[in-house]
Every structure is written in C-alpha cells, then in structure tokens.
Amino acid sequence: MVQVERYKFSGIYTVVDREQKSIATKSLVPGTSVYGEKLIKIGEDEFRLWAPRRSKLAAAIKQGLTEMPIQPGSKVLYLGAASGTTVSHCSDIVGPNGVVYGVEFSQRTVRDLVQLAATRPNILPILDDARHPTRYAPLVSGPIEVVYQDVAQPDQASILYENLRAFCSFGAWGMLAIKARSIDSISNLDEIYSREIAFLDSKGLDIVENINLDPLEKDHRFIVCRVTEDMS
Ligand SMILES: C[S@@+](CC[C@H](N)C(=O)[O-])C[C@H]1O[C@@H](n2cnc3c(N)ncnc32)[C@H](O)[C@@H]1O
Incomplete structure (x- = not known):
C-alpha cells in the first residue's frame, strides 16, 4: 500500500x-x-x-535542507530554468496563487519550457540571459520573494546577487546551486565554495544554509542566503 x-x-x-x-x-x-x-x-x-538525481533542489532537501523559502503562494524568479524539471515541482509547490518566472537563454531548451507553461499558468518563461536583469525586468511583476539560480556559469554568485538587487527587497531569499567545476577546473573544491560564499557575504547577504550535494550531484554545493541589508 x-x-x-x-x-x-x-x-x-x-x-x-x-x-x-x-x-x-x-x-x-x-x-x-x-x-x-x-x-x-x-x-x-x-x-x-x-527525483534527487534529476533536480538539485530535491537533492538539497534529501541532504537535509532546513529552510525552504519556496512555499505555496511564493513569487519565484528561477534562473537557468532549462526545460523545466525543477521549475515544474516549484510550480506545484507555489500553486495557483504563486508564480515562477523561468529565465533561460537557450532557444532550443526554452521551447520545452514554453510547452510546459501552456499547461501551467503559474510558470512564465523568459528567453534571456540572466546576466541582464534590467532587460527582462519589464516582464517581472515584483517584488520577488525568492531568486533560485542554477546556471552553471563562472560568475554564478554575481548573477544571483544582481538579480536579488534588481527584483528583491529586505527579507527576500536567494538559493544557489554552485557547480564548482564551472567556476574553476583546478582549485580545491572547498576553496572554490569559500570564494563564492565570501562574495555573497561581502554583498551583505546572510548565508543561511551550505549543503554538500555530493554524491547526488558531484562537486556541487547548495547555498541558501537572505537579504538582510539594503542592496541599493
Ligand atoms: C544545469 S541546467 C539547469 C537545470 C534546471 N535548473 C533544473 O533543475 O531543471 C543550467 C541551465 O542554465 C542555462 N543557462 C546558463 N547560463 C545562463 C544564463 N546566463 N542565462 C540564462 N540561462 C542560462 C543553460 O542553458 C541550462 O539550461
């Protein structure tokens, strides 16, 4: 049963x-x-x-996440939405009173996301580069409560911060899946994670969670942070 x-x-x-x-x-x-x-x-x-091996958010939950800012009714900006695997679960969680803006810069991949959004009105796909929040700001009706970021790029932490700055205010949350080897292919993993965390810390973000996603996602860390200072 x-x-x-x-x-x-x-x-x-x-x-x-x-x-x-x-x-x-x-x-x-x-x-x-x-x-x-x-x-x-x-x-x-x-x-x-x-599936924790298909979604870093599920992996983070499996590895002991204690704060889950994405909740029923949340307004989420999801950077690196891909074809919508994790976005679809966020859409279930936020429900009809919430919204998930999904930013994805690959034209081919965003087509799947658009198809997914056709059946889920709380997903709003945006074809753009997450490095340029001012370009898609007119499409986002703020304020955003959670910026989720999984773009696997060398400037991941800065992309998260610039989006928090563009769309969020005091008390908002950032969730970041750090892929170490997209940032630095040589250095020690702990050094890479420490640098990214130090960057977020230097911007006044409060680091709330730091979760090792190994072995579900090799060489990945999951960070949850919070806006506790004015970002202007
Ligand atoms: C690891 S995949 C995301 C998987 C997805 N988060 C999930 O769990 O279903 C990373 C995605 O980020 C996209 N991406 C990478 N850099 C980006 C950028 N600067 N702006 C928007 N999307 C980006 C890639 O095209 C790719 O689809």
Whole structure:
C-alpha cells in the first residue's frame, strides 16, 4: 500500500511505496509526467515523485535542507530554468496563487519550457540571459520573494546577487546551486565554495544554509542566503 504524508515543508510530501521513500509534490496538472517521473494517484490527488538525481533542489532537501523559502503562494524568479524539471515541482509547490518566472537563454531548451507553461499558468518563461536583469525586468511583476539560480556559469554568485538587487527587497531569499567545476577546473573544491560564499557575504547577504550535494550531484554545493541589508 502507498502511504503519503506531509513533509516538514509546506507543499512537499513523503511517499512510501513498497518500502521506497521519496519526496513528491502534488501535481497541479494530474495525468501529466513532465520528465518521466512516477505519478502516484491517491483519491482525487496525484503526486509526482521528485527525483534527487534529476533536480538539485530535491537533492538539497534529501541532504537535509532546513529552510525552504519556496512555499505555496511564493513569487519565484528561477534562473537557468532549462526545460523545466525543477521549475515544474516549484510550480506545484507555489500553486495557483504563486508564480515562477523561468529565465533561460537557450532557444532550443526554452521551447520545452514554453510547452510546459501552456499547461501551467503559474510558470512564465523568459528567453534571456540572466546576466541582464534590467532587460527582462519589464516582464517581472515584483517584488520577488525568492531568486533560485542554477546556471552553471563562472560568475554564478554575481548573477544571483544582481538579480536579488534588481527584483528583491529586505527579507527576500536567494538559493544557489554552485557547480564548482564551472567556476574553476583546478582549485580545491572547498576553496572554490569559500570564494563564492565570501562574495555573497561581502554583498551583505546572510548565508543561511551550505549543503554538500555530493554524491547526488558531484562537486556541487547548495547555498541558501537572505537579504538582510539594503542592496541599493
Ligand atoms: C544545469 S541546467 C539547469 C537545470 C534546471 N535548473 C533544473 O533543475 O531543471 C543550467 C541551465 O542554465 C542555462 N543557462 C546558463 N547560463 C545562463 C544564463 N546566463 N542565462 C540564462 N540561462 C542560462 C543553460 O542553458 C541550462 O539550461
């Protein structure tokens, strides 16, 4: 028998199916699998299993994330949306009263995101480079409560900060998946993470979580930070 329980974060569930425990979100669009994930129907509700090897946010939860700023009703700016694997789970979590703006600069990839958004009105795809927030600012109706960033670029931390500065105010959250080898292919991993964290710290952001995603995502760290100072 399949068992579903609420997880400690609002909008996230634990599903136990034949002794296999997974996290899941309640689907906004029942009957549709976005990336081949398993669907579990319980009464009127359908749950989408959230694969930690396919989504760094799921990996961070599995590795012990304690603060989850993305909640029902949240306004999220997601940088590096790709075809929408993690965005689709964020869309389930924020629900009909929230919104996920998905920024992606690959034209080919954004087509899948646009298709996904056609069935999920709370996803708003933006084809642009996350390094230029002023270009897409007219498309974003602020303020944004959470900037999520997974672009795997050398200037990841600065991209996160510039977007927080453009769209957020005091109390907003940043979530960053650092891919060490996109930043520096030689240095020691801890040195790379320390440099990125020092950069965020120097901008006045409060580092709330620092989670090692190994072995689910090799050479990745997941950082949660918070705006606690004026960024103007
Ligand atoms: C690791 S993938 C993201 C996976 C996605 N976050 C998920 O979990 O479903 C990184 C994505 O960021 C995009 N990207 C990289 N640099 C970018 C930039 N400067 N602006 C917008 N998108 C960017 C890439 O095209 C790629 O689709």
